[in-house]
Amino acid sequence: MPTTVLLVDDERNIQLTLSRALSMEGYAVEVAGGGREALEKIAALPVDVVVMDVRMPDLDGLSVLEKARETRPELPVVIMSGHGSLDTVRSAFKLGAFDYLEKPITEKEKLLVAVRNALALTTLRQENAALRREAGPAEMIGSGAAMRRLFDVIRRAAPSEGRVLVTGENGTGKELVARALHAGSRRKDAPFVKLNCAAVPAELIESELFGHERGAFTGAVAARKGKFEQADGGTLFLDEVGDMPAAMQAKVLRVLQEGEFERVGGQQTLRCDVRVVAATNRDLPADVKAGRFREDLYYRLNVVPIHAPPLRERREDVPELAARFLAEACERNGRRPMRLAREAVLSLQAHEWPGNVRELRNLVERLAILCDGPEIGGADVAAVLPDARRPRPDRFRAGASFHDLVEEAEREIVLGALDAHGDNVAETARALGLERSHLYKKMRALGVKRGEGEGS
Ligand SMILES: Nc1ncnc2c1ncn2[C@@H]1O[C@H](COP(=O)(O)OP(=O)(O)OP(=O)(O)O)[C@@H](O)[C@H]1O
Ligand SMILES: [Mg+2]
Structure with a gap:
């Protein structure tokens, strides 16, 4: 998954130039045109770092920063302001901003350095947290x-x-x-x-x-x-x-x-x-x-x-498990290292996994043997998982709770609708008659990670 930068600014041309600079560096860029939209996106998307203007019409950057602290205290935020009074800078740091950039940002490099530093900090924090937690049992994968x-x-x-x-x-x-x-x-x-x-x-x-x-x-x-x-x-x-x-x-x-x-x-x-x-x-x-x-x-x-x-109750672990099994399978079968395309990972995540981790391991091994290229695509997975998204005629099944069955149905509906709209979240929301923010929340709750390109 690419690193996602959320760019928050109400000025269209700043959105354009900065997001271009960030995209060129290989970041996935999300854009929010105001404070409220920024909060929605922070809540709903896998944002890794925020670059945000202070003055915005609906909700100013400092208020967004304060609110974001409550839900994502570890999320690094870089503040930008053209009206850089010392007071604003001070308040921003007091509220936990990671860095401060003076507008106009004429040197792209300054922006990129700030973002890189912010990300390095997150990595460091995560490593520390992982050390504190201690590693899980040696060969057991899973971080959900x-x-x-x-x-x-x-x-x-x-x-x-x-x-x-x-x-x-x-x-x-x-x-x-x-x-x-x-x-x-x-x-x-x-x-x-x-x-x-x-x-x-x-x-x-x-x-x-x-x-x-x-x-x-x-x-x-x-x-x-x-x-x-x-x-x-x-x-x-x-x-x-x-x-x-x-x-x-x-x-x-x-x-x-x-x-x-x-x-x-x-x-x-x-x-x-x-x-x-x-x-x-x-x-x-x-x-x-x-x-x-x-x-x-x-x-x-x-x-x-x-x-x-069961694996279907911890779909967040599927990418990590699949990647490890793929590396092992390639090695065992004397093949060059391969990787899974995003679509491939998504179909694997959507599968029901009656055979759980063992089934995943066998399936990935089959893919490693059958596929040619260095990358395994969505179609390759669909070929070995023919029933991946076919709706079940009889939804009820013994042993599954009502909550789980409803969640499964919701996931299928959301994935199907996103498919039909090329992963465009705004269009999908419209088609489903939902508020966009509601759909984002739903996607997050269901562990559906799609539509990253939307807005950029
Ligand atoms: N968390 C995990 N991380 C990595 N590999 C795993 C994990 N869980 C299971 N596996 C792998 O999946 C396969 C099945 O695991 P295991 O034999 O422990 O399951 P089991 O619950 O005992 O299955 P069964 O009920 O069929 O005996 C093994 O190859 C194991 O290494
Ligand atoms: Mg066993």
């Missing part, structure tokens, strides 16, 4: 609110000894969460052992969990440690725990309660120090109600619940 919340819970839960139950749809990253919990615990140098509870054959359950002595049964040619013993001192990850057969549930419950077990065919009672992290894509409380899953085991496992959010 949902993922920040997830990283926060992981950070709190990891060092504790509490058992964690990770829930979430297929491909949401439950295993990564489990690994991050291990990596953030005092057990990090001990083993992380995974057991897929759905894949253990009935006759091997006990030996798989607790191991066996040599000769314990036909085929037991050597003694073998079970998963609990292998994980001693570390973490045992019980994956697909909701699919654990009843016989296995009883055995696992016993170890969790007593902390003891015997190998199959063994006489000795063994103890082990294992932290259990379990994961499921099933609705375990429903399985408990239906008698498919033991309630006592459920409560033992679910001390700290952690939910991995």
